Amino acid sequence: MYVLSECMEDFGLKQDEWLAGSSISAIDSNLIEELVDFGTFRHLALRAAEMANNPTIGLAIGQRLSLHSHGILGYAALNSATLRDAANLIESYISIRMPLVDVRSQSIDDNFVLMVEEKEPLGDVYQFLFDGLLLTLKNALLQLLPQLREHITVHFKTAPHPNFPYQSVFGDAVKFNEPFAGLSGPEHFMETAIPHANALAFQEAESLCRKAFEQIVQEHPLTTKTKKKLLEAPGQFPTLEVLASYFNMTPRTLHRRLKSEGTSYKQILDDVKLSLALAYLADSEMSIKEIAYFLGYDELSNFRRAFKRWHGTTPSEYRATQRDETS
Known part of the structure; x- marks a missing residue:
């Protein structure tokens, strides 16, 4: 929500008008780590797209996010030994950052595939959420392994937004109306070592991810x-x-x-x-x-x-x- 509020400021829109009718009175940097319920998320997402008159605002959010934006999960991913370790980490703990979706990692032919699935029907905020999420995941993989840039394909289940410059954001390898949403690339990259990974830092961060996940389940x-x-x-x-x-x-x-x-x-x-x-x-x-x-x-x-x-x-x-x- 904090990143979305920054996008609203970029469009010159007032935060109090955007938040009107929601359960949140103000958004500041203290809310970066906070999760909001689906009703609040949906209300604010649709309100943002309406006020900005911009159905691609989810992509604007995705462009702002990096692994550093995702707290302890992002830190753990940055210190994963290989891309496979990072993918397994995200699959296990995505809910501490994005409880509305699941991520599954699998191999198909000679490619790795990261499939992103809604946990329950998202209805009219599906495209808003998945626009931002798929761009965030793509940027995260490139942050871990820059050499993937020419090898990642992004798969959207939805049709493209009219006149949006997808190639400038995603490159040439982007597909629409696909049977699944996610990313794919050559399988051999999954075993590639991530530069500057730190095994001790990963262990500590993964432990904190596990505790955060257990807390959500218990609450x-x-x-x-x-x-x-x-x-x-x-x-x-x-x-x-x-x-x-x-x-x-x-x-x-x-x-x-x-x-x-x-x-x-x-x-x-x-x-x-x-x-x-x-x-x-x-x-x-x-x-x-x-x-x-x-x-x-x-x-x-x-x-x-x-x-x-x-x-x-x-x-x-x-x-x-x-x-x-x-x-």
Whole structure:
């Protein structure tokens, strides 16, 4: 959020107007290491793109970020012995910097592939987030091994932004409408030694990454488990009572525990329904009535009201804007 706020300043936009309606009153350098919830992130990302009248603002953020911007995870990556060690590190601990995505490292033919996947549907902020994230990852790999510059291919699942100078930012090897989002390059680079790596510094930094990861898991264990259970059964969401039985506790105890984590069953269910609705409206051929029924609404009007409460637009308006952007 701090880097995004700097971009807003570059566009000559006022921070207080950008933050209006969010849970954050001001952003300064003290927030660099802070994570924000998805609702706040989504609100501020969309607000930034709207105020700047610039749908490529995610790429502007990616251009600003380096490994030094990513705290202890970036420091650990810089001190990794090889690119494979750095990739494994990012795969294990990406959630301490970006909890909305997973990174998977694998070999396909003679290439390494770093695949980036959303943990749950991101809907209308998918392209904003992945624009910045893929550019950040590319810059990170070049920071570790500058000789990769002519060998990295960047893969976008989305179509390109019209008139954006991709070649000047990414080089010639950038592909769109791909089956996955991520980066790829020759496999042999994975075993290349990273210059100036320090084994002791890596061990200390990796230990701090592990502690940060464990802290995140411990702070919101039931919220994470509840969301996971709900996403496992779209269209047949388990009730509070059924979830409580999964977790071997009473419904009252589950309610109390979720409240202590700053949320509730209803809030988590609404978040899951919204993320699924955004994905189905943007990427499926299901009718709005079918989506409403799939998400557990007997009446289409109830789904319309709920979606407008969550998103500020109707389902049909949102679907129309998504199709306009991809046409």
